[in-house]
Amino acid sequence: MGRSGTPRPDSSELLAGQPEGVGEGAWIDVIQKMDEVYSDLLQYEVALEEKNAKLEESQGFILSVLTSISDILVVCDRSGRIEEVNRSLEDFCGRPLAELRGTPFVALLADPQAAVLVQEMFGLRAGAAVHDLELALRAADGSAVPVSLNCTPRYSSVGKSQGVVITGRPVGELRKAYSALRQAHEDLKRTQQQLLHSEKMASLGRLVAGVAHELNNPISFVLGNTHALRRYAGRLAEYLNAVHGGVQGEALDDLRHQLRIDRILADLDSLIEGTVEGAERTRDIVDGLKRFSALDREENAPFDLAGVIQRSVTWVCKAAPERFAVELQLPPGLVVLGSPGQMQQVVMNLVQNACDASAGQAAPALHIRGEVQGGDVVLRFHDNGPGIESQHLAHIFDPFFTTKPVGRGTGLGLSISYGIVERHGGQLLAGNHVAGGAEFVLRLPLAPSTGKPLAA
Known part of the structure; x- marks a missing residue:
């Protein structure tokens, strides 16, 4: 008996009943051919059983996938009638597949007038693909639920159109997800702005003492000149x-000689000029503070980078220990394009970091050297501190990364500085100098010559 239950013929019986006139050799050939055909039949039967097993496995896999899909799925024929749906659609409309199979897809619509739109837009007859079409479907509780639908044509193995596959998701869920994503994005942007401003205010707070010293000289000069002018005014009034x-x-x-009127007249010009100079100096310092503490503005004006560096060094050194020394080697013509306030924040952060890093040295120092290379300004900030450990070099510009003790640093200074320099079209690099200590290299493009006045 074979695998299919068909009895295999006995060759001896066939030879015994051979007709007259037929040779035994010819009959043996017939028997051999029959054996070959029977062997092929068995092989085909085995292959068919294997393919049936794989087909059942594939069908089970497809069914499990369709059952697990959370979005609704509908398979329609060329006329728009439902052939297959997944469990999500059954749960959505409250009707089983046996009831839905063979019904038109438009029967699922809550608005019958949308049937024409479905025929045109979904291409149930034309076979065109449609994406994100919002239509109201009738839910299990009878309510009309807006659903975002996508339609894709399906074809046979020979390319013949067989209908469409429609997928969709209730718009309410999408809107909730988009709303949550948009709110999270807004919260992130707001938090980022707060962090940026907090870091700037922290830097500004560290410099208050230095700026106070810087303001003390011109204010004291103006105050002294004002007292002198008040005394002179009294004498002039008496005269x-x-x-x-x-x-x-x-x-x-005699009265003119006693009141020293001639000396007062000779001294008035210098007193007034000194007072104006002190007031202007105070105004410049306050303007610098306002530019530094203001929120970032999209400034794009040429300015003298050397002046920004000198002002930054002065402010940091006023608040730093007296033994911290800064050496400047800056050539003329360091004019760049951008925001002087933002670039001052970068330079002050680099100088302050160098001051903190070299604090443990006997003579803490920072050497700032500038040069022009091609169309770029290159500034090197080299301190005599212990340098940057190799495992920290890759993370030195990461947000919130800091090697300072808790409460001494936010870990945002270098990260913000890196972003500012990038927005100015430059580069900020960190490394260790061959002679010891850390070295930061700031590269910025030179501003094109426009003849416009430089920003303060």
Whole structure:
């Protein structure tokens, strides 16, 4: 008996019943051919059983996938009638597949007038693909639920159109997800702005003492000149009263000599000029503070980078220990394009970091050297501290990364500086100098010559 239950013929019986006139050799050939055919039949039967097993496995896999899909799925024929749905659609409309199979897809719509739109937009007859079409479907509780639908044509193995596959998701879920994503994005942007401003305010707070010293000189100068002018005003008033009172001759000359009117007149110009100079110096310092503490603005003006560096070094050194020394080697013509306030924040951060890093040395120092290379300004900030450990070099510009003790640093200074330099079209690199200590290299493109006045 074979695998299919068909009895295999006995060759001896066939030879015994051979007809007259037929040779035994011819009959043996017939028997051999029959054996070959029977062997092929068995092989085909085995292969068919294996393919049936694989087909059942594939069908089971496809069924498990369709059952697990959370989005609704509908398979329609060329006329728009439902052939297959997944469990999500059954749960959505409250109807089993046996009831849905063979019904038109438009029967699922909550608005019958949308049937024409489905025929045109979904291409149930034309076979065109449609994406993100919002239609209301009738839910299990009878309510109309808006659903975002996508339609894709399906073809046979020979390319013949067989209908479409429609997938969709209730718009309410999408809107909730988009709303949550948008809110998270807004919260992230707001938090980022707060962190940026907090870091700037932290830097500004560290410099208050230095700026106070910087303001003390011009304010003291103005105050001293004002007191002198007040004394001179009293003497001039006394002399003018004598003149208007009729005092003349030698008595008036004696009073003029006693009140030193000639000396007052000679001294007035220098007092007024000094007072104006002190007031202007105070105004410049306050303007610099306002530019530094203001929120970032999209400035794009040429400015002298050397002036920004000198001002930054002055402010940091005023608040730093007296033994911290900064050596500057800056050539003329370091004009770049951008925001002087933002670039001052970068330079102050680099100088402050160098001051902190070299604090443990006997003579803490920072050497700032500038040069022009091609169309770029290159600044090197080399301190005599212990340098940057190799495992930290790859993370030195990462947000919130800091090697300072808790409460001494936010870990945002270098990260913010890196972003500012990138927005200015430059580069900020960190490494260790061959002579010891850390070295930061700031590269910025030179501003094109426009003839416009430089920003302060």
